[in-house]
Amino acid sequence: xxxxxxxxxxxxxxxxxxxxxxxxxxxxxxxxxxxxxxxxxxxxxxxxxxxxxxxxxxxxxxxxxxxxxxxxxxxxxxxxxxxxxxxxxxxxxxxxxxxxxxxxxxxxxxxxxxxxxxxxxxxxxxxxxxxxxxxxx
Numbered sequence: 001x002x003x004x005x006x007x008x009x010x011x012x013x014x015x016x017x018x019x020x021x022x023x024x025x026x027x028x029x030x031x032x033x034x035x036x037x038x039x040x041x042x043x044x045x046x047x048x049x050x051x052x053x054x055x056x057x058x059x060x061x062x063x064x065x066x067x068x069x070x071x072x073x074x075x076x077x078x079x080x081x082x083x084x085x086x087x088x089x090x091x092x093x094x095x096x097x098x099x100x101x102x103x104x105x106x107x108x109x110x111x112x113x114x115x116x117x118x119x120x121x122x123x124x125x126x127x128x129x130x131x132x133x134x135x136x137x
Contacts, residue, residue, distance in 0.1 A: 006030070014069025024063040031056065032068075032076035034096035036083055 010029035
């Protein structure tokens with residue numbers, strides 16, 4: 001995916017670090033919502049920490065996370081839990097790719113209902129709705 005767009009979306013979703021370093025924001029968003037495989041857990045200097053906890057701590061040492069919107073915390077936690085379950089069964093899950101169709105449908109439904117903050121909520125996901133065909137599972 002497009003790193004610049006991912007960083008912009010992370011900011012729109014409320015991710016804040018002390019310096020708002022785009023490299024750290026991208027890695028935090030990727031770790032929170034998509035993947036934590038060895039290929040994705042590489043620090044800007046090329047270092048590959050031994051596990052997710054060490055990787056998260058290393059990102060914090062580079063640019064500490066100071067805010068993550070409560071609205072996205074549960075999605076991030078669910079992503080971690082599903083990936084952990086997948087690991088137990090020998091599956092490498094890319095959660096963002098699996099959830100894409102469901103997320104686009106939820107945003108469209110939210111916008112159609114005129115729900116509170118419909119525009120602000122959907123902006124980070126608007127680009128997803130018009131790209132490749134969406135398949136749900």
